[in-house]
Every structure is written in C-alpha cells, then in structure tokens.
Amino acid sequence: MHKLFIPYIMGNQNFIENVKLLSENGADYIEIGIPFSDPIADGAVILKAGQAALEEGMNAKLILERLKLEQHAIKTPYLLMTYYNIIESFGVKAFIDEAEAAGVYGLIIPDLPYELGVIFKEKLKHTSVKLISLIAMTTSNERVKTIASEAEGFIYTVTMNAVTGQDDTFHQDLYNKLSLIKQNSDVPVVSGFGIKSPEQIEAIKPYCDGIVIGSEIVRRFTDDTREEVIAYLKNIRKSLDDNL
Template sequence: MRKQFVTYIMGNMDFIDNLKTLEHAGADFVEIGVPFSDPVADGPVIMAAGQRAIQQGMTAQRILETLTAHKETIQVKYLLMTYMHTIESYGEAAFIRDAEAAGVYGLIIPDMPAEYIAELKARYPERQLKLISLIAMTADTERIQTIARQAEGFIYTVTMNQVTGQNGEFHPELRKKLGLIQRNSDVPVFTGFGIRTAEQVQQLATIADGIIIGSEIVKRFESDTQAETVQYLSGIRQTLDTVE
C-alpha cells in the first residue's frame, strides 16, 4: 500500500470545493471538521476556522445535508472530526444514520476515550461507519495494545503532547510506539499533529503508514491562492510517493 495522505479541512461554506481540491491533489482521506465552540484538541488555526464556520451558519446537519447532495461526485474517502456534545445534541442514533447516508467513511471524536468508543461500537454493531481510534504517545504499553487490537478503519496517532498545528519536537518515543501499535493492529497506522513540511513528511512516512496534515492545509486554503495550495498539496503527495 502506498503511503497514505490524510488531510483536514474545516466544514465551512467552501468545504465541498476544498474537498475536491484535496481529492484531485492525491489525498487518500479527507477529515471534515464539524465546527464546535469549545474544541479541546484544536490549535489556534483550526479553532479560528471553526469560529468563522459557525458564523457562516455551518452545523453538523448542514454539513451532512451538503455531503448527501454531493456524495455521488466524490471519490475520496471522507470522515467527520467532531465532539461528543455535537453527537449527543444531534442524537446519537440519528447522527450515525445520517452520517452513513451522507457517505461518511468514519468518525474521529477526540474527546471520547477508548472505553466510550468501545461502548459506542457495541451499541451499533450493524453500522458501516468506522469509529477511528486515537492513541497518544503518553499512553502506556497495555493501553496502546488494547486500543490497537480493537481499532477499525485506521489508527490516528498523535506525534506530540500538544494541540494541533503547534511547532515543537515530535515525541522522542514516536518511532518505538508506532512500531508497537503496528505490531498489535490489523489496520493502517497514521500520525498527525504539527506536520507541515515535506521534510517532516519524509521523516515520518518511513515509520508510519501515512501522515495527517490539518492546520497547515486550513491555513493555506484561507491565505494562499488556489495554485499555491495545489502546488503545496502535490508536493506532499510526491514526497509520500518517494517513500517505500
């Protein structure tokens, strides 16, 4: 399997156009952020983008309705990154039903611990929607093994002990823990947080099955020209394709 390019966009008024830009640039997955007033995992870039999306009137319902209307024209796999409050306010069963109807591949819920993810899976055994597991570098070996063995779709590993989009060093045990996760899982293991340059992509793609870029993409969609954004995305795709 080629190294996977996992991307993130905010669910704003332009998200379908941005999603298709990512698809054409070679993304394998697109995470769509459902705007939320009090996010816990989002850094300043994504948090500000979420506030603007809220001001535009974007909601979970509007995102799902838009995806449903466009799903036949989209080939790339897309997921929703959201929070427990949003799902509970929408109605848990209704959210899962409407997400599946909209063609959503999976859900990433940063504030839902693994134990709650397991309970959610048990409540909806017939669902097609993947519930994506996150693993922090601070997790101990036993917890990593438990989460990895229960994972579906792919595993989202966090490169550093910070919110998204922050500068800083990747966790010193990242390579070791990625290896542990891969040995205990039957699904691909991707890594994200703080990744923005081709050099970082080259480094991390040698030890992970794919990389996740969020804040940098959100920032470029807002500040760069379309051509500049496509050039950046294509460069990341090309870098990934050079890694065995």
C-alpha cells in the first residue's frame, strides 16, 4: 500500500514556490502553516519561521489570496494548519468560504477541542473543505474510537513524547495507539511530530499509512540549497516506498 508523505511548510513569502517544489518531489498532501503570534503547539524551528513570516507581512488573507491565484498550478492537495484564533478573527464563515475558493483540501486546527470541532465540522458540511482530526498520545481510548470513526480526509496522530532513546525508535504505546485508531477508522492514519530520518520512517511505517514532517522540512528550506532540499525529499519518498 502506498505510504503518504505529508510535508509541512510555513506560509512565508516563498511558500507558493516551496509548495510547487514539494508537489513535484513526492508529497501526497502539503500542509501550509499560517503564521501566528502565539503558536502554542509549535517547536522552536517552526516558531522562528512563523515569526519571520509575520515580519515579512504574511497573514491568512495573503496566503488565501495567493493560493486562489495559483491553485490550478499546484497538482497536490494542500491543507492549512492554523490556530482557531486566526479563523475567529477572520470570521468563521468568511474563512471557510475563502478556503474553499482557494482550493484548500482541509484544515488542521491544533487548539480546537473535540466539542468545538463537532460544531465547526457542521459549518463545513456543504463545502469541499475537510476538518482533519488530530489524535494525541494522551487521548483516551474511548475518545480515540469516537474521533477515528468520524474522521474525514486522514487522521493526524501526534507522536510527541513517543520517541525513546538515542536511536529514534518509538514507544510501544505509540504502536498500540496507532493500531487502535486504524481498527476504528476508514481513512488513512498518519504520524508526525519530530519525525525526520529514514530510520524513524522504517520503524513507524508498518504501523501507519504515512508520515508528516514539519520542523525538518522548514529547517531545510531555510538552511539548504534547492538541490539539497530535493535530495532530502527524494530520500524520504524512497524510505516510504522501500520494502512495501
């Protein structure tokens, strides 16, 4: 079965160019982060990239406008990762309408509690935009079953605190959680948070349907040449495709 590769990038001045590069080099979906002044779920690399994007003047409105212009040139489905505060400030209905007009496949909202998510999903009902479910290691098994059975698009399992030791292997708890999610879901189950190496991909790919890579992709777009970024993306794609 084909394993999904979902890279995350920051919505900075170069984001359209970066989306196209990812689209041409093995990405199945692309997450675009909307920069926010108080991002509670972001690590140091993404935090820094978000601050830089804000200093460039980037915001939700600009990102949506650029996607609207470029959507037909992007061959891979793309999602917006954003905090609910941004959506509320924009106006919930206006944000959803603009996202749909910009060809956005789905929304990932890390600070949206389950109960609010149910209400928000209702507002998406008659649109093509999906709300992607997040499941954390700390989510109770009963809640996991509920979320998994209602999920659309794919499920993003947050593997935070699941890495153990120097060798980047994962806790057995993570594999058990992924197994439970997959048993209760009809959509692909992907893992992400701290994943960056082929070794980690080897360890986790038998248990999930794909991976999300965020900080490492953001770091490489900042520090590496275009050729080095492409080489890394090809290596990740190869790690996902090998021995299937």
